[in-house]
Amino acid sequence: MTKEQRLKKRHNAEKRFRFYGLASIFFALLFVLILVHNIFSKGSSAFMKTAIKVEVYFDKDLLDLEPGASEEEILEADFFDITIESLLKVYPAKNLEEEDALIELFTTDAEIEIKKAFLNNKNLIDKKINLEITASDDIDQLHKGNYPRDIPEDRRRISNFQLEIYDALVENKTITKNFNNYFFKNGDSRDPEIAGIGGALVGSFYSILICLLLAFPVAVLASIYLEEFAPKNKITDFIEININNLAAVPSIVYGLLALQILLATIQLPRSTPLVAGITLALMTLPRIIIPCRASLKAVPPSIREGALAVGASKFQSVFHHVVPLALPGTLSGTIIGLAQALGETAPLILIGMVAFVVDIPSTPIDPSSSLPVQVYLWSESAERGFVEKTSATIMMLLSFLIVMNFLAVYLRQKFEKRWN
Amino acid sequence: MENVKIKSKNLNVYYGEKQALFDVNLDLNEKEVTALIGPSGCGKSTFIRCINRMNDVIDICKVSGNIEIDGVEINDKNLDVVSLRERVGMVFQKPNPFPKSIYDNISYGPKIHGKGETKSELDEIVENSLKKAALWEEVKDRLDEPGTGLSGGQQQRLCIARAISVNPEVILMDEPCSALDPIATAKIEELIDELKKTYTIVIVTHSMAQAVRVSQKTGFFHLGKLIEVGKTEKIFKNPDNKMTQDYITGRFG
Numbered sequence: 131m132t133k134e135q136r137l138k139k140r141h142n143a144e145k146r147f148r149f150y151g152l153a154s155i156f157f158a159l160l161f162v163l164i165l166v167h168n169i170f171s172k173g174s175s176a177f178m179k180t181a182i183k184v185e186v187y188f189d190k191d192l193l194d195l196e197p198g199a200s201e202e203e204i205l206e207a208d209f210f211d212i213t214i215e216s217l218l219k220v221y222p223a224k225n226l227e228e229e230d231a232l233i234e235l236f237t238t239d240a241e242i243e244i245k246k247a248f249l250n251n252k253n254l255i256d257k258k259i260n261l262e263i264t265a266s267d268d269i270d271q272l273h274k275g276n277y278p279r280d281i282p283e284d285r286r287r288i289s290n291f292q293l294e295i296y297d298a299l300v301e302n303k304t305i306t307k308n309f310n311n312y313f314f315k316n317g318d319s320r321d322p323e324i325a326g327i328g329g330a331l332v333g334s335f336y337s338i339l340i341c342l343l344l345a346f347p348v349a350v351l352a353s354i355y356l357e358e359f360a361p362k363n364k365i366t367d368f369i370e371i372n373i374n375n376l377a378a379v380p381s382i383v384y385g386l387l388a389l390q391i392l393l394a395t396i397q398l399p400r401s402t403p404l405v406a407g408i409t410l411a412l413m414t415l416p417r418i419i420i421p422c423r424a425s426l427k428a429v430p431p432s433i434r435e436g437a438l439a440v441g442a443s444k445f446q447s448v449f450h451h452v453v454p455l456a457l458p459g460t461l462s463g464t465i466i467g468l469a470q471a472l473g474e475t476a477p478l479i480l481i482g483m484v485a486f487v488v489d490i491p492s493t494p495i496d497p498s499s500s501l502p503v504q505v506y507l508w509s510e511s512a513e514r515g516f517v518e519k520t521s522a523t524i525m526m527l528l529s530f531l532i533v534m535n536f537l538a539v540y541l542r543q544k545f546e547k548r549w550n
Numbered sequence: 551m552e553n554v555k556i557k558s559k560n561l562n563v564y565y566g567e568k569q570a571l572f573d574v575n576l577d578l579n580e581k582e583v584t585a586l587i588g589p590s591g592c593g594k595s596t597f598i599r600c601i602n603r604m605n606d607v608i609d610i611c612k613v614s615g616n617i618e619i620d621g622v623e624i625n626d627k628n629l630d631v632v633s634l635r636e637r638v639g640m641v642f643q644k645p646n647p648f649p650k651s652i653y654d655n656i657s658y659g660p661k662i663h664g665k666g667e668t669k670s671e672l673d674e675i676v677e678n679s680l681k682k683a684a685l686w687e688e689v690k691d692r693l694d695e696p697g698t699g700l701s702g703g704q705q706q707r708l709c710i711a712r713a714i715s716v717n718p719e720v721i722l723m724d725e726p727c728s729a730l731d732p733i734a735t736a737k738i739e740e741l742i743d744e745l746k747k748t749y750t751i752v753i754v755t756h757s758m759a760q761a762v763r764v765s766q767k768t769g770f771f772h773l774g775k776l777i778e779v780g781k782t783e784k785i786f787k788n789p790d791n792k793m794t795q796d797y798i799t800g801r802f803g
Contacts, residue, residue, distance in 0.1 A: 362609055432646035436709070438607065439640035440659035440716055441632050450658070451648060 169528070173521025179310035179323065180270040181262035182236065182299060186216040186244055188254045197255045204249060213241040217263070220304070221295045231291050237264040237323050262306060267322040267515040269296060273305060276514055313522065317488045318499060318507070322515025325508075327523050329490045333403050333483070333498030334472060340407025340494060341471050345414045346464055352415075353422035353460075358448045377416035384413040385477030393481060400482040401497040409481060410471040417467040425459025426452060458545035462538035469534040473527060475502040501527045555580035555720065555750045556601060561615035563596050563605065563774075570596045573615070574776045576769055583742060583751045585765035585782065587758065589797070592771040594754045598722045601752065602638040603631045619720070636663055639713030643725040645705035647697035647712070652689050655697040655708055656680065659716040675715055682748075683711035684741050703734025710741065714749075721745065723753040727760065739764050758798055762786055770794045 131139075190196075192211045195203060217236055223229040237243075240263050247261050248254055264270075268287050271277040273296075283290050299305040316326030360366045388409040392398045398405050429452045437447035478484075483503045491498035499507070501523060508520040556578040563571040571593045578584045586594040596605070603624065605611040617624050624634055636659075647655050656676040657666070666672035676693070680686040685707040689700070697708050706726055713721055723742075727735040742751060742764045755761050761768050762782060769779040770791075778791045789795050796802055 430646070432642060432644060433648065435604065435607070435640075435642060436646040436648060436712070437658075439602065439604065439635060439642070440662075440712060441636040442658075442662055443632050446662055450662075455649060 169521045169524050173518055173523075173525050175274045175276065176313060176518040176522035177310050178274070178307045179312060180265040180273040181306050181308055182220065182265050182269075183304040183306065184216050184220060184261050184263045185258055186212065186247070186261050187258045188212060188248060188256060189215070190256050193255070195255060197253070199252070199255075201249070204245070204252065207245075209241050209245045209248070213244050216244070216261075221298060228291060231289055232295060235266055235269050235292060235295060237266055238321055239264065239324050262308065264312070264323055265305070267513055268292075269305075270323050271514045272296060273300075273307065274518075276518065313519070317490050318486060318504065319488060322511075322513045322519060325516070325519060327501065327504055327519075327526060329487055330499040330501045330504035330523070331526075332491050333406070333487075334500040334502075336403035336491065336494040336498070337406040337410060337478075337500055338468055338472055340404060341410040341414055342464075342468060344408065344411035345418055345467070348411075349415050349418035349464070349467075350422055350460060353419050353426060354448065354453065356419075357423045357426040358452065359444070373416045373419050377420055379413075380476075381413055381474050382476040382480065384409055385480030387412070388477060388481050399495050399497070401485045401487065403491065403494040403496075403498050403500075405481050406478050406483055406498075406500060407494065409477045410474060413474065413477065414467045414471045417470060418464050421463025421466070422456070422460045425456040425463065428459065429455045458542045462542040465534050465538040465541070469531050469538075472530060472534070473502055475506055478503050479506070501530075552582070553580040554578070555619065556752075557616075557618045557621075558597075558600070559616040559618075561597070561600060561613070561617060563593070563600065563614075564612045565608070566610040570774050571600075572774045576776055576779060578750060578752060579767060580750050581746055581748070582767060583746045583753060583765040584767045584769065585761035586752065586754045586769045586771060587756070587761050587797070588771035588777075589802070590756075593774040594769075594771045595724050596774075597771070598640075598724060598752050598754055600625075601720065601722055602635050602640055603629075604640065606631060636716050637718050638720040638722060639716065639718035640722045641706070641709050641713055641724065641726045644729050645702060645709050647700070647705050647708050649696060649698050651694045652680075652697045652700070652708060653693040655712055656715045659712060663716055665716065679711040679715040682714050682745065683707045684737065684744075685711055701734070703730050703737060706730060706734070706738060707741065710738075710745075714745075718749065720750045720752070723751065725754050725756060728756065735760070758786070770797060772797070 189212055192215070193207055193209070195207050199207075214233065217233055217240060218229060220235075221232055223232050243263055244261065247259070251259075265273065268277065269292075272279065272288060277288070279286070279288070279293060288296070296305070312324050313326045314331070315328050316324055317329035319325040356366060356369065388405060392405050392408060393400050398408075433451050433455065434447050437451045438444070442450065478500055483498065483500055484507060485497055485499075486507075487497045487499050489496070505520055505523045505527065508516040508523065554577045558574055558576045561571055561574040561576075562569065574593075574597060576597070586597065588594050599605045600613055600617055601619075601624075605613055613625060615625065619634075619637070623629075648658065650658075653676055656679050657672050660666040660672060660675050666675050677686060677690075680689065685704060688704060689695075689708075697705065700708060706729075710721075710726075727738050730738065739760065742753065745751060753761075753764065765782045767779065768782040768785040770777045770785065770789075770793075772793055778785065778789055778794045780790075785794065786798055789798065
């Protein structure tokens with residue numbers, strides 16, 4: 131081979147390598163785009179909610195309430211009759227069957243919505259107001275264009291009569307689309323139109339908080355001890371190998387452990403953020419220790435020697451010099467560990483967080499759901515409303531993860547730049 | 551007259567199985583500069599790291615034999631290394647300022663030893679240390695800037711100032727100029743000349759010329775053994791040992 135040929139071969143090898151690299155990046159980006167597009171196109175409509183304008187007349191006799199009634203009396207009062215009265219006024223129905231079909235256009239929570247409006251303004255007795263009552267899931271999906279209307283009636287969830295009403299409502303603009311505050315505020319529900327991630331958000335928040343409080347101090351102190359103080363011998367080698375192995379243990383194993391020890395033996399309340407937090411802390415511990423030790427290791431030994439040489443004790447050299455320098459790496463490692471814990475589903479399913487919980491937990495020992503488990507629960511539901519809610523919950527979860535990862539990068543860069 | 555400040559007797563050092571120093575007997579005089587020369591890996595650095603017990607940091611390192619400072623044995627398990635290192639400062643091969651401000655670099659030592667209770671006392675210590683290290687004029691207007699932002703030579707003088715700040719009796723220097731350019735080296739050498747009036751200095755160096763310029767006494771190490779020690783003039787003009795002769799004339803090393 132001549133010199134020119136060899137040179138050409140070398141250049142070609144480099145060109146090929148660059149091409150492979152570019153191609154891999156292209157494919158990776160393509161898949162990310164497909165994923166994001168899929169989630170957004172399915173989920174974005176969940177942030178809007180369809181409502182129908184209804185004129186409500188708070189009839190004194192039907193309500194059986196006097197002006198100036200106390201809150202308790204109002205809560206006990208029966209709003210069912212005026213709810214039906216008001217809803218039926220939306221469109222003329224000829225018989226009972228048609229009346230039922232008309233009522234079905236609204237959420238089952240219509241009565242509660244009317245009661246809430248009344249509680250906000252107790253002077254409404256014998257007065258009329260216009261309210262926007264949430265539409266049922268079927269109408270919601272139809273209005274958002276997610277439900278086909280050109281299939282035969284017997285295979286459609288919406289009857290021809292209901293379609294007729296819907297078209298009339300669209301015609302006179304009594305049907306509206308608003309921001310869906312229920313999605314963020316409400317707990318889970320069997321009815322997609324009023325189901326929300328409020329309970330899952332609070333549950334995830336408590337779980338991660340407990341996970342942070344347990345895992346962070348233990349992991350950081352363990353890393354400092356192992357890296358700076360522990361003698362290097364067979365026992366510490368063994369511990370190190372075990373920590374590395376624990377970080378690779380499938381998360382469901384931690385769920386089994388929690389099921390046996392926390393629930394069966396210690397008898398902590400099941401389905402609670404407390405148990406979830408402890409389980410996630412166990413799982414996250416080695417995943418924080420590893421980056422923590424790496425960032426301690428990255429502090430040059432010359433800094434330790436410099437401190438020792440002016441007469442600092444071992445403890446002072448570690449806590450005055452090494453730990454502050456390792457802190458950015460430690461923090462970003464912790465945040466990434468927590469981000470993993472936030473998205474963890476399998477162990478939470480085992481400790482009973484899949485339970486159907488409607489109430490929003492007020493303490494970490496109330497039964498609760500969490501964001502990833504909520505995704506899992508809804509993804510199994512047949513209703514179309516849950517399909518968009520599943521994707522919307524994934525969007526929420528992903529945005530939390532992105533924020534946490536950016537925070538980790540930001541912390542690392544901000545504090546590492548300071549002296550260079 | 552010459553007072554012996556540091557005395558080592560039958561000093562042996564082992565790194566695990568490997569012996570790094572063999573029966574080193576060496577006396578270092580007070581307020582004098584002693585240079586230690588010899589090829590790489592001959593044990594000069596290991597020797598000076600015994601004087602402030604810096605070898606304690608290395609797990610596998612075992613030291614036997616005696617080192618006395620002012621007649622007091624320091625190779626004693628019960629001796630507090632913190633107060634020993636307060637008396638014996640050290641400057642390393644590569645400048646290693648803390649990634650903190652120039653002021654904090656100097657004030658750290660006094661602070662942990664409880665010297666300079668008030669801000670004004672600390673200010674004074676910082677100013678004096680920097681003046682003694684001939685750095686004050688260059689940095690007095692930017693004491694709050696990071697020490698790592700200085701040039702290599704300035705960083706090394708900052709490290710010398712840091713060592714001075716706790717008012718030691720001995721300063722150990724482990725090839726302090728090996729990472730510096732000739733101009734910075736000249737400055738450090740000038741400084742060493744000045745410092746020997748106050749401190750006992752031990753310097754490890756690879757440069758014969760530097761040993762001749764700064765030291766009064768020179769010790770030549772080879773393969774962990776102290777081959778020859780004596781007045782610098784004598785060692786470089788008329789050494790007793792053939793090996794010393796060969797090394798200083800550049801025949802090996």
